[in-house]
Amino acid sequence: MIQTEGLHVQYRGKPALHDINLRVGQGFTAVIGPSGAGKSTLMRALNGLIPHSGGQILLDGQPLGHPGSARLRGQQRQMGMVFQQFNLVRRLTALDNVLLGGLGRVNPVMGALGLVPAAERAYGLHLLERVGLADHAWKRADQLSGGQQQRVGIARALAQRPSVILADEPISALDPRSSQEVMAILQDIQHRDGIAVLANLHFLDTVREYAGRVVALKAGRLVFDGTPAQLDPHLTRELYDQAPLPAGPPGLRLAAPVIVSA
Ligand SMILES: Nc1ncnc2c1ncn2[C@@H]1O[C@H](COP(=O)(O)OP(=O)(O)OP(=O)(O)O)[C@@H](O)[C@H]1O
């Protein structure tokens, strides 16, 4: 379970997230909001890639470790990241990219020498099969389509044996068919493996089809937390409207926050 309490994040003194209170323990949660709302910042802060300037981030009840600490590295292994641009090592095979995800558990010297235990290799192959890429395990990443690369990215995240997957616009660079395949895989992971998925998504149709819960950010504030069914047109208009939010506590005019999954 990832939990934030009064989370604040700023970039060189300029606030990007204000007072975010969020608990993600299970299910598929979509994060929506206009460009610049702070969606990527939230993902990066949750994973400890950027520091937070106030409040707390707790992973299974424990505060995130300090930057560079062994504790943070251990916590980061529990959070699989999936990126918009896949972030694969292009000249390595699909399988080697997946094995990189499991390196945190392999003796670093062995890992550096490319000596991956057989069980780890077998697990990597199993994960590639899981994402429908068993036949592509020995292809270089840069010879795969975007959708295939993203599926390798998901297999790499799973190789960490995470308890949560954080996906920052996992389908924004993909065509509709590849997008559906990737979303179906993320949904399957959440259902079958019980791994919570938190994903920034751009299209409300995708949110309605795949997410059980949606949280919305606007200008760095959490302004909605509920089910996709509660996202009525008035609310979405307000969300994407360029006008500033009305004064008052966030969510007041949109909807009372509803915690769907604890
Ligand atoms: N590295 C950075 N340095 C300074 N400011 C930043 C940095 N990254 C983001 N910001 C600012 O923080 C705010 C939130 O940005 P963020 O990238 O989290 O938004 P987003 O919701 O992910 O937007 P998009 O939908 O365009 O990806 C914006 O005002 C942005 O300009």
Ligand SMILES: [Mg+2]
């Ligand atoms: Mg972003």
